[in-house]
Amino acid sequence: MSRTLGPFAAVLRRDLLLAWRGRADVLVTLAFFVVVVCLFPFGVGAETNQLRSIAPGVLWVAALLATLLSLHRLFAQDHADGTLEQLLLSPEPTVLWVVAKIVAHWIATGMPLVLVAPALALLFDVEQGALGVLVLSLALGTPILALLGAVGAALTLGLRGGGMLLALLVLPLFVPVLIFGAGAVDSHLSGTGADAHILLLGGGLLGALALAPVACAAALRIAVE
Amino acid sequence: MLYAADLACLKGDRLLFRGLSLQVAPGAMLRIAGPNGFGKTSLLRILCGLAHPEAGEIRWNGRSIASDRESFHRTLLYLGHAPALNDLLTPLENLRFACAAAGDDVDEDVCVDALVRIGLADQLDLPARVLSQGQRRRVGLARLFLGIRRSLWVLDEPFTALDAAAVADLATTLSDHCAAGGVVILTTHQDAPFAVPPTVLDLSEVAA
Numbered sequence: 001m002s003r004t005l006g007p008f009a010a011v012l013r014r015d016l017l018l019a020w021r022g023r024a025d026v027l028v029t030l031a032f033f034v035v036v037v038c039l040f041p042f043g044v045g046a047e048t049n050q051l052r053s054i055a056p057g058v059l060w061v062a063a064l065l066a067t068l069l070s071l072h073r074l075f076a077q078d079h080a081d082g083t084l085e086q087l088l089l090s091p092e093p094t095v096l097w098v099v100a101k102i103v104a105h106w107i108a109t110g111m112p113l114v115l116v117a118p119a120l121a122l123l124f125d126v127e128q129g130a131l132g133v134l135v136l137s138l139a140l141g142t143p144i145l146a147l148l149g150a151v152g153a154a155l156t157l158g159l160r161g162g163g164m165l166l167a168l169l170v171l172p173l174f175v176p177v178l179i180f181g182a183g184a185v186d187s188h189l190s191g192t193g194a195d196a197h198i199l200l201l202g203g204g205l206l207g208a209l210a211l212a213p214v215a216c217a218a219a220l221r222i223a224v225e
Numbered sequence: 226m227l228y229a230a231d232l233a234c235l236k237g238d239r240l241l242f243r244g245l246s247l248q249v250a251p252g253a254m255l256r257i258a259g260p261n262g263f264g265k266t267s268l269l270r271i272l273c274g275l276a277h278p279e280a281g282e283i284r285w286n287g288r289s290i291a292s293d294r295e296s297f298h299r300t301l302l303y304l305g306h307a308p309a310l311n312d313l314l315t316p317l318e319n320l321r322f323a324c325a326a327a328g329d330d331v332d333e334d335v336c337v338d339a340l341v342r343i344g345l346a347d348q349l350d351l352p353a354r355v356l357s358q359g360q361r362r363r364v365g366l367a368r369l370f371l372g373i374r375r376s377l378w379v380l381d382e383p384f385t386a387l388d389a390a391a392v393a394d395l396a397t398t399l400s401d402h403c404a405a406g407g408v409v410i411l412t413t414h415q416d417a418p419f420a421v422p423p424t425v426l427d428l429s430e431v432a433a
Contacts, residue, residue, distance in 0.1 A: 010325030014314070021313040082307030083326075085275060091299040091328050225276045 007090055011097040015104030025073065030112045033066040037120045048125050055124035056134065056185035063113045063138060064145060064174050070109040071149040071170070072156075072163050074101065079157050079223065088224055094217040102150045102213070110142035126185075133188040133198070140201040141181040147205075147212035148173045154219035177204065226250055227272070227377060227408060232281035234267050241267055242431045243280070251376070254399065254409040254419065259428030265412040266306060268428065269381050272410060273303045285377070299328070302375040306382060308365030312354035316345055316364040319353055329373050339370040343391070359386040369398055378402060380411040392417055 019026055040058045041051060078084040087097055117138050118131045126134070152170035156162035184197035226249070233243035241264035249255045257265045270276040272283060274290050274297065283290045290297040310319050317336055324331040340349060343363045348356060353364065366383060378399070384392050392415070399409050400420035409423075 006328055006330070007326050010322055014311075014318075014322050017318075018311065018313055077311065080307075081311060082305050082309035083311065085303070085305055085307075086309045086323060087326050088275065089273060089298050089301060089303055090326050091295045097326070225270075 007087075007092045007097045008100045011087070011100035012104050015101055016107060019104065019108035025070075026108050026112065029066050029070045029109050030116060032069055033062050033113050034116065034120065036062040036065060038123070041123075051124045052126060055121055055126045056130075056182045056189075058124070059117055059121060059134065060138075060141075060178055060182040063117065063142060064178055066113055067110065067142060067145045067149060068167055068170065068174075070105070071146075071153045071166060074105050074150055074153045075157050075220065075223075076153075084220065085224055088221060094220070095213045098150070098213045098216050098220070099209075102146050102216075105150070106143050106146040110146055113142060114138045127189070130185055130188050133194045134185050136198060137181045137184040137194070137201060140198065140205050141177050144177050144201070144205050144208045145174055147208040147216075148177075151212050151215045151219060154216045154223060157220070157223035177201070180204070226286055227410070228284045228287075229272065230281055230284075232268070232271060232283070233279040234264050234271060234276075235279040236264065236267060240279075242428055245281070245428075245431045247426055249408050249410060249424075251406045251408060252403050254403050254411070254421070254423035256423040256425050257410065257412045257428060258425050259432075263428040263432055265428060266381055269303070269379050269410065269412065270305075273301060273379055274298070275303075300375055301377045301379065302327075302368060302373070303379045304365055304368070304381065304383060308361050310353045310356075310361055310364055313352055315348075315350055316340055316353060316356070316360075316367075317349050319364055320367050323368055324371070324373075327368075329371075331371055331373065335371055336367075339367045340364070342370055343367055343394075359388060359391070362386045363391065366395065369395070369402075376407045378407065378409045378411075380409065382412055382414070384413050384415050384417055396420075 037058055040054065044050060044054065075084060078087070088094060090097070114135060118135055121131055121134055149170050152166045155169065156166045159165060180197045180200045184194040184201065187197060188194040228248050230246045232245040234241040247255065257268055259265055267276065271278045274294060285297050285300070309323060314322070317340060320336045320340060321331070321333065324336070337349065343366065345360060345363060348360060353361065356364070362385060369378065383395060387395065396417040396419050403409055403421070
């Protein structure tokens, strides 16, 4: 057991350590999220009812863009310095350490967004009862974004203009997550209950967790070749 | 025993070599020679299973490496052109990660000894970005000095950026590995003092 978990634990520990040592990058993602969200009241005006109604969508779109911004970092450094080759030569299953990398990436970039989101929602005067739903929808949704994005990041690894291509590739895939994520908060606010949306996000997360790492591993093998 | 038959390698739309066959017995050292751009690195990557040959097949101990990837990679130690170092980690952290990622269970003391032996005693706690080119190379090579039982070593230009003493030390280690029944396949442009001169495979002879 510990043998199989060896590379998983090693990659997870190393990537979290790297995120801590390079925390400026992590803070940039978080700052981007905060700034984008804060721009909206300037653009659409400070009318409270309007802000209240657009808040879930704004927070979700900003979280999605912040995730997109950080995705290219997922494999780029390891690809450039040869670590990716060594990982692919590991006798342990590739999927295992791919999941470790995505989990570490989400802890470093996705989780801070989830934690900051309620504070930003208060800026938009979202009622306090909906904050729990917002956090839950982001906590289930941002890992899906990370998993789908990782496939895109692996497919565009080492390409010229890869960043732009990555955005074109994964943004359409993010749309369902956005619909159900922002929809969860909206339906809670309108009184119909967010259960259906949350369950769909949960199911989506499980589906992405089952399929995305396999696709990602295959894409990485192609990228290194 | 590594056996490859009728390999062909296509890079872009250019055929680098075709009809390449080789056989390396336990205890033998093979040096891949040839001018730049003739596919030395490509051949090494194909032999490791990192890249697929356009044609041909590779067998390790009689079993195709494509169908038995896991056990093949358990016996393989490949050090490529890039030393696989992360600039934010110390040499010790890099080395320990490289071992853990490869599935080798190595004690910290053994790693420290290997790094001290290759002359990095003073750099153990420094981030890798402050190391010189030669020192980075040495950290990458440190896995060879850990005494891990991996019989097939595939090394891409291992002597680059090393000083004379380090070249001699590495050549001795490689010779010892072969003497113990291991296999070494390497590319190099420089002469190294091997105990037994390696067999040479010149890619310019099989160039397409």
